[in-house]
Amino acid sequence: MDLKAGLWQQQTLKLAMTQELTQAIALLQYTAQELSSFLENKALENPLLQVENQNIQPINPLIDRNRRKHTNHTEKEWIEQIAAKSFSVEEQLINQLTLHKYSSIQLKVIKHLIEHLDENGYLTSEPKEISEQLSVPLELVEESIIVIQTLEPAGIGARNLQECLLIQVERENLEDDLVITILTSYFIPFAEKKWKQIAKELQIPIQKIQEVFDTIQKLNPRPGALLGQENASYVIPDAIVERFGDGFSVRLCDDIIPKISFNNQYYQKLTASQDQQVGRFLQEKVQDYQWIMRSIEQRKETLIRVVRMIVEKQSQFFEKGPEHLVPMTMKEVASELEIHESTVSRAVKEKYVQTPIGTFALKSFFTSTIQTVSNENTSSSQVKNAIASLIDTEDKQRPLSDQEIVEILKRNQGIVVSRRTVAKYRDQLGIPSSSKRKRFD
Numbered sequence: 001m002d003l004k005a006g007l008w009q010q011q012t013l014k015l016a017m018t019q020e021l022t023q024a025i026a027l028l029q030y031t032a033q034e035l036s037s038f039l040e041n042k043a044l045e046n047p048l049l050q051v052e053n054q055n056i057q058p059i060n061p062l063i064d065r066n067r068r069k070h071t072n073h074t075e076k077e078w079i080e081q082i083a084a085k086s087f088s089v090e091e092q093l094i095n096q097l098t099l100h101k102y103s104s105i106q107l108k109v110i111k112h113l114i115e116h117l118d119e120n121g122y123l124t125s126e127p128k129e130i131s132e133q134l135s136v137p138l139e140l141v142e143e144s145i146i147v148i149q150t151l152e153p154a155g156i157g158a159r160n161l162q163e164c165l166l167i168q169v170e171r172e173n174l175e176d177d178l179v180i181t182i183l184t185s186y187f188i189p190f191a192e193k194k195w196k197q198i199a200k201e202l203q204i205p206i207q208k209i210q211e212v213f214d215t216i217q218k219l220n221p222r223p224g225a226l227l228g229q230e231n232a233s234y235v236i237p238d239a240i241v242e243r244f245g246d247g248f249s250v251r252l253c254d255d256i257i258p259k260i261s262f263n264n265q266y267y268q269k270l271t272a273s274q275d276q277q278v279g280r281f282l283q284e285k286v287q288d289y290q291w292i293m294r295s296i297e298q299r300k301e302t303l304i305r306v307v308r309m310i311v312e313k314q315s316q317f318f319e320k321g322p323e324h325l326v327p328m329t330m331k332e333v334a335s336e337l338e339i340h341e342s343t344v345s346r347a348v349k350e351k352y353v354q355t356p357i358g359t360f361a362l363k364s365f366f367t368s369t370i371q372t373v374s375n376e377n378t379s380s381s382q383v384k385n386a387i388a389s390l391i392d393t394e395d396k397q398r399p400l401s402d403q404e405i406v407e408i409l410k411r412n413q414g415i416v417v418s419r420r421t422v423a424k425y426r427d428q429l430g431i432p433s434s435s436k437r438k439r440f441d
Contacts, residue, residue: 121224155223237354
């Protein structure tokens, strides 16, 4: 081995991730709201960067008062502008109680139990455990559980799914002996659809068990979800696609992004200083401002190019609807635009586009390719639609197996998929297997 000291020249190719490049990549994947917050924070760090929020206007009480005199708002419109007050699960349940009926100790137990309900409304702690924690009799804990189980929605405070359904059966006056018998003594085999075994043991027609199933299907297995309803969230689109003549036009929806400008007055004032430290500070902040401006312009350009390419490749979707989504990958779009695939991925991340047929996530336009017997390909979303359609129209007494769906798709629509793929898509659609779809009417 040659271990002599010496000097050599060697060429290497490296990608240096500078702070500016990192910033440009981050800005590309920001949503409009995130970009707005970023710019407002940057304005606090950089005195040369001015942020002008177009949505915020100064208040003039005289003008506003006159405007109100000449504007006719109905009472309903005013009410709709008032934000709905949200109550916690604890508040919603406690408000149903007649507090004076219970002692302070029992109220303490009831509140403790309510705090230990999970998101489905089920009690997560054992009564004995709570009894020991609060140093109260076990009987008092059991009584408090019964109190909670009398509240709305029916099934709240149950310790498991079986108890939850039984509470609802009792509350809804559905106390059919067969329903209670099956839920009490045959809950597991009933859930696993071992209905023939149950019918044989109870010596009843299997159609009776189907009726019990239909009754239980009307019950709510997650009553707690009714209490935890969130306020509706509104999507602000990052781009808008509009019909223009025979085609479509694309524009960015950047109204909520604040306008930024260079604070020349502040710059001129500090430039007059002869302090070298001030000069270096100014130089750094000027470069920072220029980088932000370039990054924002690059973000706009990349985003609008990607959306235009999506519109071009998915023209049938915009013309005829979601069922006509064609196969398209990020790699294909990146190749067409001569950019990296990761750039496309960042550009569409958590962004939405408003179209004449609704608002969609940009990522939803990218689907994998499924082979067909012809030269044309189809998308995974089209295959899912085809599977859902077949199952909707099947004979429920003889539901289609996954293998039968494979054969029908190939024979009738020329779509070539494996049985495993059908099972995966069926699960994604929330459709149970053929054995669990079968009815015994």
